[in-house]
Amino acid sequence: MEHNDHKLLTTSHQIIKVDENSCREIDDLVVRETALTVYVNSKEVATLVCSPWDQKFLAVGFLCAEGILKKRENLKTVELDGERGVVSIETTSDLDLTDSVILKRCITPSAGRSGTSVHFSADSALPQPVNSQLKIKVETALKLAADLQERSCLFQRTGGVHNAALAQGEEILIFQEDIGRHNTLDKIHGQCFLEGIPTDDKLIIFSGRVSSEILLKAARMGVPILISRSAPTDLAIKLAEDLQITVLGFVRGNRLSVYAHRERVIL
Amino acid sequence: MEHNDHKLLTTSHQIIKVDENSCREIDDLVVRETALTVYVNSKEVATLVCSPWDQKFLAVGFLCAEGILKKRENLKTVELDGERGVVSIETTSDLDLTDSVILKRCITPSAGRSGTSVHFSADSALPQPVNSQLKIKVETALKLAADLQERSCLFQRTGGVHNAALAQGEEILIFQEDIGRHNTLDKIHGQCFLEGIPTDDKLIIFSGRVSSEILLKAARMGVPILISRSAPTDLAIKLAEDLQITVLGFVRGNRLSVYAHRERVIL
Numbered sequence: 001m002e003h004n005d006h007k008l009l010t011t012s013h014q015i016i017k018v019d020e021n022s023c024r025e026i027d028d029l030v031v032r033e034t035a036l037t038v039y040v041n042s043k044e045v046a047t048l049v050c051s052p053w054d055q056k057f058l059a060v061g062f063l064c065a066e067g068i069l070k071k072r073e074n075l076k077t078v079e080l081d082g083e084r085g086v087v088s089i090e091t092t093s094d095l096d097l098t099d100s101v102i103l104k105r106c107i108t109p110s111a112g113r114s115g116t117s118v119h120f121s122a123d124s125a126l127p128q129p130v131n132s133q134l135k136i137k138v139e140t141a142l143k144l145a146a147d148l149q150e151r152s153c154l155f156q157r158t159g160g161v162h163n164a165a166l167a168q169g170e171e172i173l174i175f176q177e178d179i180g181r182h183n184t185l186d187k188i189h190g191q192c193f194l195e196g197i198p199t200d201d202k203l204i205i206f207s208g209r210v211s212s213e214i215l216l217k218a219a220r221m222g223v224p225i226l227i228s229r230s231a232p233t234d235l236a237i238k239l240a241e242d243l244q245i246t247v248l249g250f251v252r253g254n255r256l257s258v259y260a261h262r263e264r265v266i267l
Numbered sequence: 268m269e270h271n272d273h274k275l276l277t278t279s280h281q282i283i284k285v286d287e288n289s290c291r292e293i294d295d296l297v298v299r300e301t302a303l304t305v306y307v308n309s310k311e312v313a314t315l316v317c318s319p320w321d322q323k324f325l326a327v328g329f330l331c332a333e334g335i336l337k338k339r340e341n342l343k344t345v346e347l348d349g350e351r352g353v354v355s356i357e358t359t360s361d362l363d364l365t366d367s368v369i370l371k372r373c374i375t376p377s378a379g380r381s382g383t384s385v386h387f388s389a390d391s392a393l394p395q396p397v398n399s400q401l402k403i404k405v406e407t408a409l410k411l412a413a414d415l416q417e418r419s420c421l422f423q424r425t426g427g428v429h430n431a432a433l434a435q436g437e438e439i440l441i442f443q444e445d446i447g448r449h450n451t452l453d454k455i456h457g458q459c460f461l462e463g464i465p466t467d468d469k470l471i472i473f474s475g476r477v478s479s480e481i482l483l484k485a486a487r488m489g490v491p492i493l494i495s496r497s498a499p500t501d502l503a504i505k506l507a508e509d510l511q512i513t514v515l516g517f518v519r520g521n522r523l524s525v526y527a528h529r530e531r532v533i534l
Contacts, residue, residue, distance in 0.1 A: 011501045013501065013504060013526065015524045015525055015526050016524065016525040016529055016532075016534070017522070017523075017524050018405055018522065018523050018524070018525070018534065019521055019522045020521040020522075023534050028524065030498070030499065030500065030501045030504060030526075031498065031500050031501070032500065032501045032502075033478055033479055033500035033501060033502040033503065034502065035479075035502075049478065049479060049480060049502075138285055179476070179478060179500060209446070211300055211316065211446060212300055212302075212316060213316060231297070231298060232297065233297065233298050233299065233300035233446060234278045234280065234297045234298070234299045234300060235299070235300040235301065235302075235316075236300065237280060237297060254286055254287040255284070255285065255286045255287075256284075256285050257282045257283065257284050257285070257295065258282060258283040258285070259280065259282050259297075262283055265283075267283070267285065267290050
């Protein structure tokens with residue numbers, strides 16, 4: 001990450017700041033947002049709205065999370081043209097790039113007014129249940145959530161980004177920020193895929209709400225434990241139960257709640 | 268809105284709550300999330316992950332925001348099958364429903380490393396600049412933001428939803444909540460479209476960050492003033508300048524910042 005270069009993260013913008021006593025014209029920091037169009041074998045597959053760093057990781061992680069890119073040996077080249085906002089990915093020819101795979105969201109509700117009974121619209125998009133004996137102490141979860149919060153200085157400055165981290169034990173290995181909630185996980189996934197870092201023995205810590213899409217991204221990485229400073233939805237909990245992922249929510253200060261697969265939590 | 272029926276908004280889930288003194292098994296409220304597949308003239312166009320209420324408004328507003336549905340007379344019927352999570356929309360036959368319109372995000376970056384120079388990938392997707400003489404007092408903006416906050420009781424209970432409102436003068440006319448940021452605006456747009464409520468003489472108040480996508484949704488409604496309790500991105504500011512939309516951010520307590528088209532703000 002090029003996080004030391006703050007010009008990449010934010011830009012200066014002239015605003016009018018009003019409070020009860022004054023009305024001043026000042027230069028303020030604004031978080032940057034850009035669009036990245038992903039081409040696979042010269043075919044346009046998606047345009048992602050994102051923060052303008054680690055865009056190769058984002059594009060690769062997005063394809064991994066969508067279930068399109070599965071094995072490192074299928075990936076030939078990744079080229080970023082930052083000027084044009086384009087990532088071009090070349091793969092071996094046996095990837096399934098039909099529109100239906102890219103287009104379909106992987107969840108659709110089936111029977112039941114509750115909305116928690118789901119099936120997957122494409123079998124190829126179905127992540128496997130996570131089979132892991134990993135456990136976590138309450139103290140470790142609290143420490144990791146506090147560490148994530150401490151690192152998220154950009155959010156504190158501009159109020160504009162989400163963040164996520166990959167951790168092993170008590171240590172954060174990879175930290176990512178992005179204006180798009182999902183992008184933070186895709187960037188981590190992409191970096192791990194490109195650098196050959198296993199994810200199925202690690203934890204994810206996430207700043208935001210755990211929706212079904214976030215849960216599925218964790219599932220696709222094979223991550224057994226997901227820690228959030230915010231709340232999961234009912235659909236995310238249902239998916240977590242089915243896919244055997246432990247979900248801890250509202251992990252803040254000295255408190256947390258366990259929403260699914262408590263057997264991995266040492267209380 | 269069926270907001271009085273709290274069973275629709277949340278569901279009960281057995282969790283383990285841990286704090287420094289105790290570890291208890293309790294029933295807690297969890298925000299609901301469901302998937303809604305939108306069919307137009309029997310063709311599947313999108314699956315939206317959303318909160319399970321006002322789904323007809325959501326589906327119609329989504330099509331309006333995407334620039335697919337433009338005139339009320341083009342819409343014949345809207346049918347919701349809540350059990351299956353499907354909205355079926357019948358339109359007159361002259362809508363452009365090619366994949367390219369649905370698939371393409373409406374922004375792609377053109378030249379410039381800054382990422383703020385944009386063009387629209389399909390001319391049909393380009394909203395018109397907003398031509399309005401509407402003005403707003405600082406006090407009114409502060410009051411509306413406070414009203415939005417006061418109404419957002421669901422967020423306070425579950426930490427799980429975004430909210431948005433349509434206002435005229437100092438009065439909130441329509442209030443919406445959803446787990447999806449964009450859905451709040453789509454639901455408002457859909458309700459106004461279906462009920463023949465003009466939007467180009469009104470204000471939007473929004474709980475979350477103003478990204479390019481949020482700005483474009485406001486532009487598609489022709490709304491001249493967008494008030495947010497959070498921050499806009501640089502790309503949203505650029506679009507706001509081009510599309511002549513006034514953006515107020517960090518509108519909280521007695522403070523606010525004006526990011527674009529200050530001529531509509533009475534300081």
